[in-house]
Amino acid sequence: MSALVRRATVADARELVRMRQLALTCPEVPWSRPRDVPDGPWMEECRKAFASMLRDQDPETFAAFVVDAAPGRVAACAMGFLLPRLPGPGSDKPFNGDISTVATDPEFRRRGYARAVVTALRDWMDLRGCKRVTLASSSEGEPLYVSLGFVIDNPRMSWRPE
Numbered sequence: 310m311s312a313l314v315r316r317a318t319v320a321d322a323r324e325l326v327r328m329r330q331l332a333l334t335c336p337e338v339p340w341s342r343p344r345d346v347p348d349g350p351w352m353e354e355c356r357k358a359f360a361s362m363l364r365d366q367d368p369e370t371f372a373a374f375v376v377d378a379a380p381g382r383v384a385a386c387a388m389g390f391l392l393p394r395l396p397g398p399g400s401d402k403p404f405n406g407d408i409s410t411v412a413t414d415p416e417f418r419r420r421g422y423a424r425a426v427v428t429a430l431r432d433w434m435d436l437r438g439c440k441r442v443t444l445a446s447s448s449e450g451e452p453l454y455v456s457l458g459f460v461i462d463n464p465r466m467s468w469r470p471e
């Protein structure tokens with residue numbers, strides 16, 4: 310089934326928060342069980358952040374693609390950022406892409422919606438000049454990303470302040 314994908318607008322900010330909450334519940338290495346993601350002030354902060362990023366984009370460094378379930382209700386989304394990169398001998402592309410949130414409402418799964426929104430986001434990142442696109446996959450999402458050509462890449466190191 311081919312899904313009707315559209316670019317999210319400011320009017321979708323609240324729904325994007327709901328989808329982000331859903332995506333955050335997914336088990337991710339090193340967790341093996343779904344995570345509890347309680348409601349809280351973070352949701353209003355996140356709504357404001359989405360509204361701001363979708364309203365004032367100069368330069369445009371954020372995009373979300375969605376499939377609608379009904380007017381005002383999103384069934385699936387994928388969103389991500391363009392991260393500036395420095396030119397190197399192998400490439401002068403201006404960005405790397407980071408896919409940060411992908412989710413489909415449980416009642417709309419296995420209809421190709423995640424495939425459609427992730428493909429739209431990946432194509433947008435490619436068009437905007439990304440040298441590479443990265444993401445942290447859940448085990449549930451991995452078959453989708455592999456089928457779209459993503460590979461498990463070099464291990465990277467990270468640090469989080471206490």
Ligand SMILES: CC(C)(COP(=O)(O)OP(=O)(O)OC[C@H]1O[C@@H](n2cnc3c(N)ncnc32)[C@H](O)[C@@H]1OP(=O)(O)O)[C@@H](O)C(=O)NCCC(=O)NCCS
Pocket residue numbers: 331332333335336385410411412413414417418419420421422423424425444445446447448449450452453456
């Ligand atoms: C992962 C997720 C986004 C997939 O959404 P979806 O809309 O059902 O995915 P699609 O219908 O586009 O399926 C795409 C492919 O993913 C794979 N896939 C999806 N769900 C799967 C499952 N439960 N088991 C195995 N493979 C699965 C299949 O390869 C599928 O292709 P196919 O149907 O042609 O076989 C959805 O299950 C979800 O929101 N999970 C919770 C949040 C999450 O894990 N997000 C990803 C974070 S990186």
